[in-house]
Amino acid sequence: IEQGELKYTGKAKEVYTTNDPDILWIHYLDQATAKNGKEKEQIDGKGQLNSAISHLLFDYLTQQNIKNHYLLSISKTDELVQALEILPIEVVTRNYASGHFVSKFQVTPMKKLTPIVQEFYYKSDALDDPFINDSQILALGYAVADELIYLRQEAQQINQLLSHLFSTINIQLIDFKLEFGRTASGSIILADELSPDNMRLVDLTTGDSLDKDIFREHKGDMTVGYHEVLDRLSHVK
Ligand code: C5P
Secondary structure, three states: OOEEEEEEEOOOEEEEEEOOOOEEEEEEOOEEEEOOOOEEEEOOOHHHHHHHHHHHHHHHHHHOOOOEOEEEEOOOOEEEEEOOEEOOEEEEEEEEOOHHHHHHHOOOOOOEEEEEEEEEEEOOOOOOOOEOOHHHHHHOOOOOHHHHHHHHHHHHHHHHHHHHHHHOOOEEEEEEEEOEEEOOOOOEEEOOOOOOOOEEEEEOOOOOEOOOHHHHOOOOOHHHHHHHHHHHHHOOO
């Protein structure tokens, strides 16, 4: 397979075409952003950490029969994925109150949420990813009703699987964001990356953040937390 031209630059990744129209080439950058890209910093080694963690989590979900775009890693920072039409919707799942849920509702951080909370956001840098509800998604044609049901079910199942996996390595999955895309045949599968950039992870014993909150809240070297996550995931039996 050969790398083609740069198709898109995200906040922490570059996406390239390949000589196969059904396959895209993802390159993970040594870069962290916060406040939807308004704060940006180079972080050496971060690309490799995200790539490795995402690889392990996609492999785990594949074993658990969750369809996803991940194909294979071709270097420590590069991977091949299935080309999809990405839905302009971010699916956020919350098990415990944190981040924007705390600032919006002024509830106690880490309050357990029963039932779990699912939220949709419209993917738009220009608009700062606004909250969007089901009928807004339908009226704007971003997805159809059956697809919304599927997104909610899939996110719930992924939440159960990842929460369980992390609990076995003494980590609590607080919340996370997923993205999905449509295949040429019209089915929807999990896309994007699965890393501490997109999920809040807390050490069950110490309560320490092991995710991008370290960077967002200027609590030190984020790669220390990411290394810890990777190290524990690598030792899952
Ligand atoms: O900021 P907020 O509390 O809404 O974030 C909820 C979860 O979704 C966090 O784990 C955060 O990392 C993730 N998220 C993301 N990308 C966004 C917004 C949130 O990965 N654009």
